[in-house]
Amino acid sequence: MALLLVGLTLFIGVHSVRLFAPEWRLFMMEQLGKSNWKMLHAAVAFIGLLTTIMGYGYARYSAEWLWFPPVWTRHVAALLILFAFIYIAAAAMPYSKIKARVGVPMVVGIKLWALAHLISNGTSADVVLFGSILVWAVFNFVISRRRLKAQGEQFEAPNYKYDVIALGVGLCAYALVAFYLHELLIGVAPFTV
Known part of the structure; x- marks a missing residue:
């Protein structure tokens, strides 16, 4: 279950930046550049998605x-x-x-x-x-x-x-x-x- 939670935190977290921290998102886009920010966002989302899928796959077998x-x-x-x-x-x-x-x-x-x-x-x-x-x-x-x-x-x-x-x-x-x-x-x- 821990791997599922880590994956969800990454995936939902990166998709929540625009919702809950729009100013910080704009600041980071200025600091990193828009294309670098998008690449970082995509990388974290992809890692989060893969971790979520793997974590759910493992958690399904031991879940109550x-x-x-x-x-x-x-x-x-x-x-x-x-x-x-x-x-x-x-x-x-x-x-x-x-x-x-x-x-x-x-x-x-x-x-x-x-x-x-x-x-x-x-x-x-x-x-x-x-x-x-x-x-x-x-x-x-x-x-x-x-x-x-x-x-x-x-x-x-x-x-x-x-x-x-x-x-x-x-x-x-x-x-x-x-x-x-x-x-x-x-x-x-x-x-x-």
């Missing part, structure tokens, strides 16, 4: 069961994750109405992903991993929305073309992950009986 989720939670999780993929795809669309509506669709997608995994898994390792990411995403959403509102930033959304693209990309990514990559990378097939 806190509850045994009923089967229906897997169905709810599957639906939430479908929407998560659509929101994440919408974050990459420049003129998505979804983006115009929620402001930070990537964070909404992460919240849905974490919530889905939290309700459908019941070990202490699951609570640490998915609960931490969910709490971070909730704070991120509130702070980011507040910041966008204070800056008066709005996203133009001329038509639904980009939402249709986000829907298509989200559905394809969901199918690829759910029916192939999840089992290959995580060792769990989401749609097995």
Whole structure:
């Protein structure tokens, strides 16, 4: 569990600098240069992600069961994750109405992903991993929305073309992950009986 906590601290920590220490972030960008700061940020995030994955992999085998989720939670999780993929795809669309509506669709997608995994898994390792990411995403959403509102930033959304693209990309990514990559990378097939 210690390795999982270290990984989460690195990964969530580096992604929280912009939220909780924006002045320090700007100072560091001035000191290091923008490209060096981005490389440092990416390196810490990558190390944190790998450490989190490894830590969760180890922690899963020794984790205590806190509850045994009923089967229906897997169905709810599957639906939430479908929407998560659509929101994440919408974050990459420049003129998505979804983006115009929620402001930070990537964070909404992460919240849905974490919530889905939290309700459908019941070990202490699951609570640490998915609960931490969910709490971070909730704070991120509130702070980011507040910041966008204070800056008066709005996203133009001329038509639904980009939402249709986000829907298509989200559905394809969901199918690829759910029916192939999840089992290959995580060792769990989401749609097995």
